[in-house]
Amino acid sequence: MSDPRAKSSGGGAPNNRLFLVFHIGDERYALPATDVVEVLPLLPLKPIAHAPAWVAGVFTHRGQVVPVIDISAMTFGQAAVARTSTRLVLVNYRGQVLGLMLEQASDTLRCNPADFQPYGLANRDAPYLGPVRSDQHGLVQWISIDELLSPAVSALIFAAHPDDTGPQVYP
Numbered sequence: 001m002s003d004p005r006a007k008s009s010g011g012g013a014p015n016n017r018l019f020l021v022f023h024i025g026d027e028r029y030a031l032p033a034t035d036v037v038e039v040l041p042l043l044p045l046k047p048i049a050h051a052p053a054w055v056a057g058v059f060t061h062r063g064q065v066v067p068v069i070d071i072s073a074m075t076f077g078q079a080a081v082a083r084t085s086t087r088l089v090l091v092n093y094r095g096q097v098l099g100l101m102l103e104q105a106s107d108t109l110r111c112n113p114a115d116f117q118p119y120g121l122a123n124r125d126a127p128y129l130g131p132v133r134s135d136q137h138g139l140v141q142w143i144s145i146d147e148l149l150s151p152a153v154s155a156l157i158f159a160a161h162p163d164d165t166g167p168q169v170y171p
Contacts, residue, residue, distance in 0.1 A: 018110050020089065021105075033108065035091045038089075045057030054071075086103050113142075
């Protein structure tokens with residue numbers, strides 16, 4: 001597992017990285033832009049019967065069926081609000097494409113990952129909730145894509161496809 005605060009080279013000040021910022025309610029969260037494959041407007045999804053409430057559904061994108069997780073519902077039990085700034089963000093989840101329904105996903109943040117600090121709580125039920133960073137707008141919390149799904153949930157969402165490859169990240 002990689003340290004989400006690991007240093008990276010990129011544009012801007014040394015070690016700064018770009019993050020996509022989104023909201024769950026009034027709280028801000030960020031995920032590294034390097035995890036983002038594509039940002040799409042909110043699209044119609046096919047619901048999946050008997051799936052957990054936070055599985056928003058699936059849709060076809062570039063010939064692949066992509067599962068979509070509602071991060072608001074997964075984290076706090078309330079579905080994302082359909083706003084003009086609510087997006088479907090396709091991310092690279094362990095080599096596969098996963099869709100995330102994210103509210104107010106229309107801002108970015110460039111900062112040093114070392115600015116994010118542990119908040120003193122080992123949240124075993126939500127290991128994807130990483131360290132926090134304080135700025136003029138309050139706290140923003142790092143979301144770790146690789147820690148987003150438990151092995152059981154990952155197996156449920158990425159059930160074996162006939163070719164045993166599952167939806168792959170686009171080249």
